[in-house]
Every structure is written in C-alpha cells, then in structure tokens.
Amino acid sequence: MRSLLLALAGSCLFAGWPQTVPERTQFARTSTVQEVRAFMDALRRQAPGLEPYHPKGAPRATETGKPLLAWRLKGAGKDLLRVYVNANIHAGEVEGKEAIQQVVRELLQGRHPELRRNLDLVILPAYNADGTDALDPAIRPWQPNPSESGVGRRENALGLDLNRDLMRAAAPNTRWLLAMLADFDPAVVMDLHTTNGSTHGFHLTHGPACTLGADPDLLAFNRRMLVEVREQLKGEGMPTYDYGNFTPYRPTAEKPPTAWETYDAHPRLLTNYPALRNRLAVLSESYVYRSWPDRISDTRRFVLACLGWMAGHRDEVRRQVRGSEQRWADQWRRGPVALPLSAKLKEVERYTFDWVDPIRDDQGRLTGEKTRTRLELPSFVGFEGQDEVPVPAGYLVDAAFAPTVLPLLQAHGLKVLKGGLRPRALPVLHFHETGRKVSPSAYQGVFTLELQGAWKAEPAAKKLQLAWTPADLDRALYIPLDQPLGRLAFYLLDPRSTDSLAFWGLFHSALIRGNGMWGEPPRFPILAVGPAASPASGAVQLPEPRTQE
Ligand SMILES: [Zn+2]
Known part of the structure; x- marks a missing residue:
C-alpha cells in the first residue's frame, strides 16, 4: 500500500516532465x-x-x-x-x-x-x-x-x-x-x-x-x-x-x-x-x-x-x-x-x-x-605490457610536417617546443629500421605502417638521403616526454608504436615509397633525443639514470 501511494505521489510529482522518444x-x-x-x-x-x-x-x-x-x-x-x-x-x-x-x-x-x-x-x-x-x-x-x-x-x-x-x-x-x-x-x-x-x-x-x-x-x-x-x-x-x-x-x-x-x-x-x-x-x-x-x-x-x-x-x-x-x-x-x-x-x-x-x-x-x-x-x-623499450627525453619532428602534426599534438594537449629548445647535452638519435609491415587491407582509410627498429647515434646510411642540418634540428618540433602527458606523447610519436602518427599514415609520403617515387630518398621525419639504447646484448638496455636537473 505504502509503495502504491509513493508511486502515485511520484507520478504526480513528475507530471509535466518530458518523455524520451522511446x-x-x-x-x-x-x-x-x-x-x-x-x-x-x-x-x-x-x-x-x-x-x-x-x-x-x-x-x-x-x-x-x-x-x-x-x-x-x-x-x-x-x-x-x-x-x-x-x-x-x-x-x-x-x-x-x-x-x-x-x-x-x-x-x-x-x-x-x-x-x-x-x-x-x-x-x-x-x-x-x-x-x-x-x-x-x-x-x-x-x-x-x-x-x-x-x-x-x-x-x-x-x-x-x-x-x-x-x-x-x-x-x-x-x-x-x-x-x-x-x-x-x-x-x-x-x-x-x-x-x-x-x-x-x-x-x-x-x-x-x-x-x-x-x-x-x-x-x-x-x-x-x-x-x-x-x-x-x-x-x-x-x-x-x-x-x-x-x-x-x-x-x-x-x-x-x-x-x-x-x-x-x-x-x-x-x-x-x-x-x-x-x-x-x-x-x-x-x-x-x-x-x-x-x-x-x-x-x-x-x-x-x-x-x-x-x-x-x-x-x-x-x-x-x-x-x-x-x-x-x-x-x-x-x-x-x-x-x-x-x-x-x-x-x-x-x-x-x-x-x-x-x-x-x-x-x-x-x-x-x-x-x-x-x-x-x-x-x-x-x-600485460611486453617489448619494453627505453623512453627518450623527447622526439623531434621534421618542421616540414608541422602544418598537420602540430595542430594534432596540440589537440591532444601536448607541450610542443621548438627544436632549438631541446636539451643540447643529449645526443640526437636516428631510427634504424629493421622491419616493416604495411597492412594489406585499409583500416580507417589507411594502409597502416608497423615499423621495427632502434634509435642510434649515427644516421642510417642511405644514399642521397636528405641530411638533417643544425638549422633543421632547431626548426623541428620538439616534444619532451617528461611532461604530464608524456605517456601519450610516447605512443603518438615513437614510430614503433602501433597507434602512432607514423602507423596512422601521417608520414606516409616520406616513409612509404612506391615504384613511381624515383627521386632522392627523403629523410626519416622523426628523431629521438636522449641516450641511445645499446643493441649489443640483443636485449634492450636501459639508459643510465638521469641526474636531477
Ligand atoms: Zn560499440
């Protein structure tokens, strides 16, 4: 009886309220x-x-x-x-x-x-x-x-x-x-x-x-x-x-x-x-x-x-x-x-x-x-995470890609600096590709790119590849990883991440070159800044601990 009264009181109380379409x-x-x-x-x-x-x-x-x-x-x-x-x-x-x-x-x-x-x-x-x-x-x-x-x-x-x-x-x-x-x-x-x-x-x-x-x-x-x-x-x-x-x-x-x-x-x-x-x-x-x-x-x-x-x-x-x-x-x-x-x-x-x-x-x-x-x-x-790799101090992105990449990184809320503001004491590292898979079918309109490789101090040897000059490094976008959204920055920028901008095709013009592309090879558009991982042991070796600055 009490519940019936409550229900009636409820329906009176809520009379006049809109109903959803269903x-x-x-x-x-x-x-x-x-x-x-x-x-x-x-x-x-x-x-x-x-x-x-x-x-x-x-x-x-x-x-x-x-x-x-x-x-x-x-x-x-x-x-x-x-x-x-x-x-x-x-x-x-x-x-x-x-x-x-x-x-x-x-x-x-x-x-x-x-x-x-x-x-x-x-x-x-x-x-x-x-x-x-x-x-x-x-x-x-x-x-x-x-x-x-x-x-x-x-x-x-x-x-x-x-x-x-x-x-x-x-x-x-x-x-x-x-x-x-x-x-x-x-x-x-x-x-x-x-x-x-x-x-x-x-x-x-x-x-x-x-x-x-x-x-x-x-x-x-x-x-x-x-x-x-x-x-x-x-x-x-x-x-x-x-x-x-x-x-x-x-x-x-x-x-x-x-x-x-x-x-x-x-x-x-x-x-x-x-x-x-x-x-x-x-x-x-x-x-x-x-x-x-x-x-x-x-x-x-x-x-x-x-x-x-x-x-x-x-x-x-x-x-x-x-x-x-x-x-x-x-x-x-x-x-x-x-x-x-x-x-x-x-x-x-x-x-x-x-x-x-x-x-x-x-x-x-x-x-x-x-x-x-x-x-x-x-x-x-x-x-469970696997294939752990060291996280560098930051990534540099070729300024040529800034018109598409910068607004996207800013939309994600990331701090993006000019390359000239990178930590100068740390070496610039180059990506050495050891394997790749371009997906045989399109996903979200993209033939996605999975890359394997490691960061090394010396540039990958490729004949006539466009070199990075000091001015290019200073003009590049610099994305430090020790920022509050650093985890997000890593998965957007490391080219080995299978949710990165490289995976999603934002660098395809530089990274995927078909038979018609007979010009001199463009450079790899992302660099890392930080200590290099040593590939010598086969396993990934973590960099030395950074001292507090
Ligand atoms: Zn659903």
Whole structure:
C-alpha cells in the first residue's frame, strides 16, 4: 500500500516532465539529434541547472553539419567530481543515448540527491551525430530494435569508426572530445555501447581502461571500481561482468568455450585513451539479445550504479588520479623510464560463466536457448605490457610536417617546443629500421605502417638521403616526454608504436615509397633525443639514470 501511494505521489510529482522518444512512442522509435535537443530544452524549461556545454576551441559540427550537442549538469556541493558520459559513438547501439536522457531527467527531478549534489556531469548523447540520424530498420537485424525507426549506423559519414579514432583524431567528433578533455578534464569518462554477438548470460558487460603503457595502479583501481559495482548490481539481481567474448568466438557443443577474453589495449579506443592521461574510464556494453526496453533499463541502472560509486568515492578517485600523475613525474626524477610497445592478454581470475547455446530466427535474433551451460573458465580481462623499450627525453619532428602534426599534438594537449629548445647535452638519435609491415587491407582509410627498429647515434646510411642540418634540428618540433602527458606523447610519436602518427599514415609520403617515387630518398621525419639504447646484448638496455636537473 505504502509503495502504491509513493508511486502515485511520484507520478504526480513528475507530471509535466518530458518523455524520451522511446517512452512516448511505445518504443517504436529512437531519438534523432534534434529530438535529443528538444528533450533537453524541455528539461531546461522544467528545472534549473542543466546548461548546453561547448568546450573551448572545439568543432561545433561534423563534416556534414550535424551539431555536436552536449550538456552540463553541475552539482551544488563544494567537492564535485567531474564525470563525462558519452553515448552513441556506434550509432546502431542506441540504448545509451536514451538511458542518459532518463538519467539527466531523474537527476533534475531530485531522485538521486547524492549524485546530483556531488557530481559535475557533462553528457553527449549523440556523439556520432551523422550515424545517429541515418536511421534504418535494416541495420543490426540480430538485435531487437525500435520497429519503426530502426537504429543508426556504426560509422560516421566518412566511414570512420569513431571508437578507433582517438589517437589519429581525424574526425571533428574526436577533436571535440579532445577539447572537452582539456577544458572540462573529467576524472572519469564513460562510453555506452551494445555488444555484438557472444551468447553469455549477463545483462550487461563493462570494462575499465585496459591501456597499453598506462599506470598499473590506476588501471587496477579502475577495475576495482567496476568489480564493486558488479557485486552491488548482482545483489540487486542484475548479472554483469567484465566485457569480453568466449574463445572460440562462436562456441558449439563440439567446441565449447575454453576462456573469456577482453578486446584490445590500444589507446585508439575511447575507454582506453583517458588512462594515458592518468584518468579513469568505464565501457558499458548492454547485451545485444535483451529486448530493446530492457537494454535501455539495464544501461540506465549501470550508469546510475557507476555514478553512485563515483560520488561515494570521489576523494579516493581524485587521490588515485593524482597518484598516477605523481608516479609518472617521480619516474623521471629517478630515471630511467621504459614503456611497453605491445601487450598480451593476462589471466586475471577464474570465473563462472553461463554459456547459452542459442536458438535464432532467420535474422540472427535469439529466440530461445537450447541449453545453458555453467562453466568455470580462465578470464583474460587484462593485459600485460611486453617489448619494453627505453623512453627518450623527447622526439623531434621534421618542421616540414608541422602544418598537420602540430595542430594534432596540440589537440591532444601536448607541450610542443621548438627544436632549438631541446636539451643540447643529449645526443640526437636516428631510427634504424629493421622491419616493416604495411597492412594489406585499409583500416580507417589507411594502409597502416608497423615499423621495427632502434634509435642510434649515427644516421642510417642511405644514399642521397636528405641530411638533417643544425638549422633543421632547431626548426623541428620538439616534444619532451617528461611532461604530464608524456605517456601519450610516447605512443603518438615513437614510430614503433602501433597507434602512432607514423602507423596512422601521417608520414606516409616520406616513409612509404612506391615504384613511381624515383627521386632522392627523403629523410626519416622523426628523431629521438636522449641516450641511445645499446643493441649489443640483443636485449634492450636501459639508459643510465638521469641526474636531477
Ligand atoms: Zn560499440
């Protein structure tokens, strides 16, 4: 009786508040960019506090002119934790876009006073604005969809997967995000998705940042946050677990699952990138086979549980963030600094999984279960760095590439100096290539370049190659690594990093020379500054510790 009265009181209290598009269409449709804007405008008429947000210097629209619309809801407390929530980066995965609108409404309605008071939130519900409005009922037929509108497209209008663009930052959406990180500087970034196919028994899977080369203690804290949220949700009847897939990807009765594996340690992913800046991240993946209303509701519950955890642990979150910044600075004082060039999956624990052997309709939708098998499996939901190399004092980039490279490095928030300001006591090092792989198929429109090699004091001998003069060195861009975002600078600039500007093709004219290019060879456009690694032992030898300057 009491709950009925409360429910009635609630519905009276909340009369007049706007409904989201799925709510007012009996889930027949999902929102367009303009419908999200109309909903947010209606919320703003209903209650104070919600404001449009635009980061300083960020693009306002995509290549096709679709606006990038974000809002900020700032708590009234003194000690606010800044959190950014991103949705619809893959615009076929629409439930985050709807759930976050509900969450903002509930916060304005006063339903979560602890969150409202202690958080400073920025949200962007339709990040992939091009994909958001390109709705089509034929997209993602294996997931139960809004029947009338269908869902949007995965990629943007240029065909880029925006969730692989964080390092290269080719899209205005990514430049918007980088500007937001510089301007708003959230302690935590959340990104809301839907899974693609594994038939597990969880309502939602989630991931912390799993980033190659990030601070290990920060990554461990990031996962601890999600383990605690998972246990809380489990107690409330909502099974969740770390994002991953079974191995093999599509198990059968003959080949049942043998392991559970997460995805990728590259910082090109939105929820990996923040850790290179010493910040936390949360990936949310609602389960693709749940009904469309359930997926919205699951995402809403997960977002609220995470925000609740963050509000309750805000001092600790800030301490962990500061701690990782401090540890990076301390490493430079102690020296030498080394970072891994690659990562391999690491078994974090054994866990009990439900593997569903599905019955599907002709669209691939899950209509029933043949069996559900409970299995204890090794869970590979973290990474271990490998191929560690010494980190130089800094990199020099040929000034000829400055028109494209300088704005990109500045968009990432890096300190870039003139080459004349490099530490003169340290030698300039040249890259000696020992191997390369140009990808046989294009990725994000690029035939990517993987380079192997080492930095050495003498130039690589190549006939008629353009030499570096002292004036060229002084004119080059100099990017010191002992800066707060030094980890990020390393993975953007070391040519062996498989998320570097060299990998993403920004130096292809100098580095990839086809048969038609019969002119004299250009020089390698990146140099390192610092002690050389000795290749003599075969293993990488770390440089002598640097004395404090
Ligand atoms: Zn996705």
